[in-house]
Amino acid sequence: MTPDSLSAPISIDAGFDSGNIEVLSIEGTSARLAIRRDHQSEFFQWFHFRVSGGAGRTLELKITGLASAAYPDGWVGYRACVSEDRDTWYRAETRYDAAEGGGTMTIRYTPQAATCSFAYFAPYSMERHHDLVAEAAASEGVAHRVLGRSLDGQPIDCLSLGEGEKQVWLIARQHPGESMAEWWMEGALDMLTDPADPHARKLRQLCRFHIVPNCNPDGSRRGHLRTNAAGVNLNREWLEPSAERSPEVLAIRNAMDETGVHFAMDVHGDEAIPAVFFAGFEGIPGWTEAQGEAYRRYRTILERRTPDFQTKRGYPVARPGKANLSMATNQIAQRFGAVSMTLEMPFKDNDDLPDPAQGWSPERSKLLARECLASLLEWLA
Numbered sequence: 110m111t112p113d114s115l116s117a118p119i120s121i122d123a124g125f126d127s128g129n130i131e132v133l134s135i136e137g138t139s140a141r142l143a144i145r146r147d148h149q150s151e152f153f154q155w156f157h158f159r160v161s162g163g164a165g166r167t168l169e170l171k172i173t174g175l176a177s178a179a180y181p182d183g184w185v186g187y188r189a190c191v192s193e194d195r196d197t198w199y200r201a202e203t204r205y206d207a208a209e210g211g212g213t214m215t216i217r218y219t220p221q222a223a224t225c226s227f228a229y230f231a232p233y234s235m236e237r238h239h240d241l242v243a244e245a246a247a248s249e250g251v252a253h254r255v256l257g258r259s260l261d262g263q264p265i266d267c268l269s270l271g272e273g274e275k276q277v278w279l280i281a282r283q284h285p286g287e288s289m290a291e292w293w294m295e296g297a298l299d300m301l302t303d304p305a306d307p308h309a310r311k312l313r314q315l316c317r318f319h320i321v322p323n324c325n326p327d328g329s330r331r332g333h334l335r336t337n338a339a340g341v342n343l344n345r346e347w348l349e350p351s352a353e354r355s356p357e358v359l360a361i362r363n364a365m366d367e368t369g370v371h372f373a374m375d376v377h378g379d380e381a382i383p384a385v386f387f388a389g390f391e392g393i394p395g396w397t398e399a400q401g402e403a404y405r406r407y408r409t410i411l412e413r414r415t416p417d418f419q420t421k422r423g424y425p426v427a428r429p430g431k432a433n434l435s436m437a438t439n440q441i442a443q444r445f446g447a448v449s450m451t452l453e454m455p456f457k458d459n460d461d462l463p464d465p466a467q468g469w470s471p472e473r474s475k476l477l478a479r480e481c482l483a484s485l486l487e488w489l490a
């Protein structure tokens with residue numbers, strides 16, 4: 110190391126898959142940054158960038174203007190994700206000050222390597238998505254089809270497997286910044302395509318699975334938090350999806366109309382609540398006590414099976430008749446009489462079972478998927 114490299118300013122880049130940061134200024138190892146809004150939208154919260162030239166020196170990265178992010182409560186108690194090999198992600202020392210610079214998150218970190226990456230959550234790239242789809246599609250008994258295309262022309266991939274009668278739909282990443290949802294999908298597909306897994310073997314006898322690991326490839330690649338290429342929140346399009354605004358949802362809903370749906374899970378991440386929870390379909394016009402009871406029974410099974418799931422914290426429940434039918438879970442429950450639910454995993458940590466090194470992580474998302482599927486088998490039995 111030369112004296113030059115000890116004083117040279119760091120470099121910051123985000124011109125890659127799911128990259129998102131604007132560099133306001135760099136001075137030595139300190140930088141002032143801001144998050145770019147989703148294209149044609151007000152939403153922002155997802156960030157993903159690389160810092161180079163900081164090995165052995167302490168970085169001080171200030172991301173400013175965060176009080177006007179989509180979920181300002183998401184910054185309180187949150188710690189940024191960091192990786193030096195882009196494989197294992199840890200949490201960095203992070204402080205949020207709502208009064209500084211329109212809401213500023215300060216990340217301090219001393220990398221050992223020449224480059225290190227920071228992100229809102231461990232990214233799940235579109236290249237990894239295609240690896241996941243290819244590996245699953247090459248597995249015994251798995252069918253792959255393209256349900257439709259996004260506005261940027263990317264395929265909406267669907268994997269189907271199982272010989273049973275129960276039509277089970279698993280969809281993820283309507284909100285592209287919620288990358289834990291596709292880590293969950295990787296866990297689900299690993300399990301379901303494993304010829305030795307006893308739960309998977311039984312589930313494949315009982316069910317026909319339809320799995321859409323990424324509903325919003327455009328938002329994913331563009332580094333969006335919540336919307337597609339046109340700035341549309343896909344999870345508000347399920348009542349009247351259109352080819353112009355939301356071809357992704359239109360394609361998936363049409364495919365569901367062909368198969369019918371008995372059970373559906375829509376996988377998400379939540380910015381503010383440090384816990385794993387469900388949002389159900391209370392308040393749909395067609396609500397029946399039997400349908401509600403079946404949902405609660407599934408929730409109880411999952412809560413018993415894994416300490417990473419709980420039922421105390423979550424969103425307020427809609428009053429009778431007040432459900433928003435433009436959301437996937439409500440539309441699917443209403444349209445098909447299905448038991449459907451939105452799974453929310455934290456960006457922060459699960460406070461009931463904290464992991465100081467990693468917080469909520471890809472590894473835990475994948476393990477949760479296995480418990481969700483094992484619970485489905487128990488629920489069907």
Ligand SMILES: [Zn+2]
Binds near residue numbers: 284287378
């Ligand atoms: Zn979401």
